[in-house]
Amino acid sequence: MRTAIFFTAALAALASLLPAPALGQANLEINTPAIAALQRSMQQRHSQLASLYNSGAVGFTRDGNVALRDAKAVPLAQRQQVNALIASENQDRAALYREIARANGHPEWENDIRATFAQRWISRAQRGWYYQNASGAWVRK
Amino acid sequence: MASWCAAPSAAVELSVRLDRLEAPGVVAGPIVAQLSDGVPATLQLTVGEVSFENQRWRNVRVVCADFSWEQGRIECRKGEADVGASIPLSFVYLLVDRTLELVLRPSAAESWTLKGRLDERAPSLRLEIDNGSLSRLGPWLPADWPKVTAGQLSGVVTLDGAGRERLAAELTVREVSFSDASGLHAADKLGMQVRLAAQRQGASWTYRASLDWNAGEVYWQPLYLQGAGHTLSADGVIDERQISVARGGARLAGIGELHGSAIWDRHSNRIDRADVTSGALEASQLYSQVMKPFFFGTALGELRVEGKTELTARWRDGHVQSLEAGLRGLSFEDLNRRFAVFDANGRIPWHRSEDTKVELEMKGGELLRVPFGRVKLPLTMRGMRFRLGTVEIPLLDGTLTMRGFAMERPQEGWRWTFRGGLSPISMERFTQAVGLPTMHGTVSAEIPRVSYSRSTLEVDGALLFQVFDGTMMANNVKLIEPFGKAPRLAADIEARNIDLGLLTRAFSFGSITGRIDAAIDGLELANWQPVKFDAKLESSAGDYRRKISQRAVQNITALGGAGAAAAIQGTFLRFFDQFGYERLGLSCRLENGVCKMGGIDDVAQGYVIVKGGGIPALSVLGYNRAVDWNELVDRLKRVIQNNVRMIVQ
Structure with missing residues (x-):
């Protein structure tokens, strides 16, 4: 089942990059309006987050979220907004994992989808960005 | 034990050794003083170890290149202390008067002057600080406190009397920055004025203190505040057991004033009891500056708030025992337009373990873009349990009736339930309100038991609508995360005629x-x-x-x-x-x-x-x-x- 989930999750991730898949393809339902709305919301936020990934202030956690890694990399006055940004991003991510699981007709896959996405975010992260390894320690890619 | 000896050299030398010196809080030793009678005379003082409170210095050296001891006047005009860093100093001590004046000049613009009469019957000390570097205080602060990286301190601290000492301080700090290792508790360019007056009575101190914060910024996760003229004041008693605030006050610029009393237990390191009452607080600032960061990522994380609120809180044994909010023209609106309440007035008294009754009326509001009218909420509360009598909510041109509303919060989060009905409302107004193409006719509904738990709203039985002159029945209605980022609705719908x-x-x-x-x-x-x-x-x-x-x-x-x-x-x-x-x-x-x-x-x-x-x-x-x-x-x-x-x- 792991492989199947990885495949569907991979497709879902690709769905944000590719035009809508042609009719009749099995995983078209992955691109539901809810998922599209969440991806749009995450894409809009991405430019703000990317500079925080670059500075090492924010990194990818092993559970598919983002977290504040080094508050000192952010000017004092902006630390609160960064916290808000992280909270919104994680809210979207939680909803995204849940929606992909439901769109696949398997709400119980949510945790596996989250785990698969956690790996995907890390593997797609740019050099220099930070992520948490299996023991929870921050590692620079 | 002290030993004396004369060195076998041309100049007269005097050497004094003191194995151990003890004074309240201070232990030093061995202390060796060497006096050489040249022109000018020099004094060299070395201390193996000095400890004061929890601080320890090893191999402390004070060298005085221009030293004199004449007619009961001991003076060091050109001295230098080596305590890891070298600090220029001078001092004068008058033996008869027992007065000391010690001046430390760590840098050109900085001086610490200690003047004192070391008379056992009427001792007095006065410390004058001019542009003192605050980072010097680093070693004196508890290890788990944020580290001070910049800032200057100026002002005067005095200590007088024996037995019933009086302590007074008037200090100004400028350009203070501190941060802990994580950066989650940090400040930049703080400017404050601190005033303190205290008097010892036996083992306790009676104090009065005030603080004006007028510049700089603080991030104390999750709060971010700017020094825009906030003030704090307190008086009370400090003893070994507790710190009590008999009268405390806070004026938060833009928000309002708070008054109260509190007792901090020094052994358990927690607030034992506290009573706080506010004046009329500006709800918009209270929300945006204080409450909002605690709600990030929840449905209450992005609100527009206006109106005034008055708060009274009572804290006992480490818990909030009661809380009362008075609302005056309070409105709040979700920026994502999921809900809104307009012009709420009344009192919300809450008690941890007693029944309380809410008197609350709102002029109207909005739920999922559907506006509702004036509502009076007959709500009773006890701890985390809330009950509502029958409520009739004007909804567009009809009425939504809610019966038997009950809400509580067990471990897994909020859950609530109600039943009710909707008297006919115009489809025209409803569809316009929710942004659908205008439809005609009316809609009315019978609402069986609706329950919400674990972020899911479920309807037990059929929701019955009268719409487009026919009937519509919704069964198995389930709404997951109604206020979440991607609400999900499931239902079976049947329509007739x-x-x-x-x-x-x-x-x-x-x-x-x-x-x-x-x-x-x-x-x-x-x-x-x-x-x-x-x-x-x-x-x-x-x-x-x-x-x-x-x-x-x-x-x-x-x-x-x-x-x-x-x-x-x-x-x-x-x-x-x-x-x-x-x-x-x-x-x-x-x-x-x-x-x-x-x-x-x-x-x-x-x-x-x-x-x-x-x-x-x-x-x-x-x-x-x-x-x-x-x-x-x-x-x-x-x-x-x-x-x-x-x-x-």
């Missing part, structure tokens, strides 16, 4: 006269968009007028796309405005973004959507069995838009 005239008028689609029954099984909406359903609609049984306008026929055909049959063009039928029909029906099974379509009958290569009947009669056939849902919706939008444009022309 819907007046197609009322329905089609809404969409400027062309008119269809008649009635339909519909069944939408397994409906799933995600973010209010359909994801899955199995829908069938078909003419209702019975005797009624069945007419379809030419425009409706064209539009139904256009929905079928390029391949659909347009039987009207080029025939005499185009001269008629409307046609009779015997039956119409359409089915769509939406799955994976594809709508599998069917009609009331199958024909070769297609299906019948409208079966003609009467004169003139016309049948509409569909040929596409599988239609991309998004494309279908786009076509529908185009059809409606085109028609709208036609009307404008």
